[in-house]
Amino acid sequence: MTNTNPESSDVLTASNFLRDLIAEDARTKKFGAAAIQTRFPPEPNGYLHIGHAKAICLDFGLADEFGGKTNLRFDDTNPEKEEQEYVDSIQQDVRWLGFEWERLCYASDYFPQLYEWALQLIKAGKAYVDDLTADQIRQYRGTLTEPGKDSPYRNRSIEENLDLFQRMRAGEFPDGSRVLRAKIDMASPNLNMRDPVMYRILHATHHRTGDAWCIYPMYDYAHGQSDSIENVTHSMCTLEFADHQPLYRWFIEQLGIFPSQQFEFDRLNITYTMLSKRKLLQLVQEKRVRGWDDPRMPTLSGFRRRGFTPQAIRTFVAAAGVSRTNGSTDVEMLEHFQRDDLNRRARRAMAVLHPLKLVIDNYPEGQVELVEVANNPEDPTAGTRQVPFSRQIYIEQDDFREAPPPKYYRLSPGKEVRLRNAYFVTAQSVVKDAAGNVVEVHCTYDPLSRGGNSPDGRKVKSTMHWVSAAHAISAEIRLYDKLFTRADPSDYPEGGSFLDNLNPHSLEILSGAKLEPSLAQAKLGEPFQFERVGYFCLDPDTSEGHLVFNRTLSLKDSWARIEKKAGA
RNA sequence: UGGGCGAUCGUCUAAUGGUAGGACAGUGCCCUUUGGAGGCACUUGUCCAGGUUCGAAUCCUGGUCGCCCAGCCA
Numbered sequence: 001m002t003n004t005n006p007e008s009s010d011v012l013t014a015s016n017f018l019r020d021l022i023a024e025d026a027r028t029k030k031f032g033a034a035a036i037q038t039r040f041p042p043e044p045n046g047y048l049h050i051g052h053a054k055a056i057c058l059d060f061g062l063a064d065e066f067g068g069k070t071n072l073r074f075d076d077t078n079p080e081k082e083e084q085e086y087v088d089s090i091q092q093d094v095r096w097l098g099f100e101w102e103r104l105c106y107a108s109d110y111f112p113q114l115y116e117w118a119l120q121l122i123k124a125g126k127a128y129v130d131d132l133t134a135d136q137i138r139q140y141r142g143t144l145t146e147p148g149k150d151s152p153y154r155n156r157s158i159e160e161n162l163d164l165f166q167r168m169r170a171g172e173f174p175d176g177s178r179v180l181r182a183k184i185d186m187a188s189p190n191l192n193m194r195d196p197v198m199y200r201i202l203h204a205t206h207h208r209t210g211d212a213w214c215i216y217p218m219y220d221y222a223h224g225q226s227d228s229i230e231n232v233t234h235s236m237c238t239l240e241f242a243d244h245q246p247l248y249r250w251f252i253e254q255l256g257i258f259p260s261q262q263f264e265f266d267r268l269n270i271t272y273t274m275l276s277k278r279k280l281l282q283l284v285q286e287k288r289v290r291g292w293d294d295p296r297m298p299t300l301s302g303f304r305r306r307g308f309t310p311q312a313i314r315t316f317v318a319a320a321g322v323s324r325t326n327g328s329t330d331v332e333m334l335e336h337f338q339r340d341d342l343n344r345r346a347r348r349a350m351a352v353l354h355p356l357k358l359v360i361d362n363y364p365e366g367q368v369e370l371v372e373v374a375n376n377p378e379d380p381t382a383g384t385r386q387v388p389f390s391r392q393i394y395i396e397q398d399d400f401r402e403a404p405p406p407k408y409y410r411l412s413p414g415k416e417v418r419l420r421n422a423y424f425v426t427a428q429s430v431v432k433d434a435a436g437n438v439v440e441v442h443c444t445y446d447p448l449s450r451g452g453n454s455p456d457g458r459k460v461k462s463t464m465h466w467v468s469a470a471h472a473i474s475a476e477i478r479l480y481d482k483l484f485t486r487a488d489p490s491d492y493p494e495g496g497s498f499l500d501n502l503n504p505h506s507l508e509i510l511s512g513a514k515l516e517p518s519l520a521q522a523k524l525g526e527p528f529q530f531e532r533v534g535y536f537c538l539d540p541d542t543s544e545g546h547l548v549f550n551r552t553l554s555l556k557d558s559w560a561r562i563e564k565k566a567g568a
Numbered sequence: 569u570g571g572g573c574g575a576u577c578g579u580c581u582a583a584u585g586g587u588a589g590g591a592c593a594g595u596g597c598c599c600u601u602u603g604g605a606g607g608c609a610c611u612u613g614u615c616c617a618g619g620u621u622c623g624a625a626u627c628c629u630g631g632u633c634g635c636c637c638a639g640c641c642a
Contacts, residue, residue, distance in 0.1 A: 266635095321591095463601050
């Protein structure tokens, strides 16, 4: 019964190419006395999602494993998209995942240094101010198959470049009128090397530097130099930046600064899940979801609110592995590791989502018994609690069938089942409403079966959860399903959009659920297993007198599978 | 049709010239006071064609297929 679960610990240290590479560099002291140094470099233009969790686990996890340190560095070079709200949420989410940074850094901290280095490159004849419009620059860049051509401004004198760049910085020119470009090779087969833009003019207020700057460095000019300033030894990023690596190296070599190195790995993709910041922002802005932390969102804040745990997310990320292939991991794997984690830690409770009244005709009117129930059968140290039992209780509508199908072991007329931790009961009759729906089931109980076993040793096929009607508390229950109906949400027909794949039934709200009284004391962040139903947690929307529970995940339901197969 | 990267069970991922293994999913059985959990078993794979080698997922050659790049985004 007890699950020691060696698998999740093995999974955390399984071989992968980045671990091998860093292990080797640490062993050979490739960077001399310098320790392994990494960084996690989010742009504060959105909330972190589970794809970022992979990068975080790699950046922080691998550094830690080899005695290194990790900085959290905000890649805040574009004031038009970045906000303090995101800076705050990102820090919260990284900590929630269980990591702590060595230093909190901002690319914007390096604006003065970056500017000095730009002057240095201009003086070395390696950068120039270009007056071409954005449109013209695109035309001059050439195409994938044709080389570009030099800008007419490419051969300005160093003096003129210096003067113009300083005046750009001084705010003499309007947005978009000029840029600073690296002078590399307009005929390079790698478009990133065709005189990339280093600085653009943006008269925008930055969330940290305010109006101190009106020129902002581009990613390519800022990122590698920021790594270098921080003595980052292993700069890990996703595959789409592989083409930028020659440029990353070029700036570092021209400047002769600390030789940080970039390594690329594959992005995390999960079936039925959208992991694009831009599209997640769209879902929020168009109110397709209730916010960044909507429990259906793949954001870390969404997972947190949904009841997912950082431990499970980390185990999943490790289990999904890292490579250089692009694929999509089954969402079932994530759910598996989450159930595995919750199964070990969640307190059990009884809750009836769709109540059906069960009256025990031969149980004494007005009598209340307290039955002892284990808080977690997986963990004896979790203790027990007392749950009230009485003559009228609620059971799940699904747990009674007037005409039971084959292999249906639950309650039906004449059948005996066990009420968990309480008594054996046998259904005797039903009460129906005008429409013919069963609204009440009458049964008899065996007083000798208290605790759930009969002294004569007879067996029952089924055990059901229940809640005493007089003692039940009410709650709103929010059931979540996949946000998208397609394994690949970005696969939509011509002329459509990923929104067409939104699952209209991703949220179902139940208002009449009946819970055992102990659940009134549930705390935010505390995981529960509602026995036979699923894992749940209290939602922050809970208010005085109004409990709201989120379903984190359902329990695997073998009967549902049997029924589905029979129907199919 | 320029450049870069990649291809191993349905999915994700190991094997670094020497027995193709694990996890998830699936199937069957056992167990069960959660039809949960757990246990056991089974199925399925090296993109293709050549070559090197005693031996190839791994090395070589040629194909095929997929992803990324033409932002003053990151």
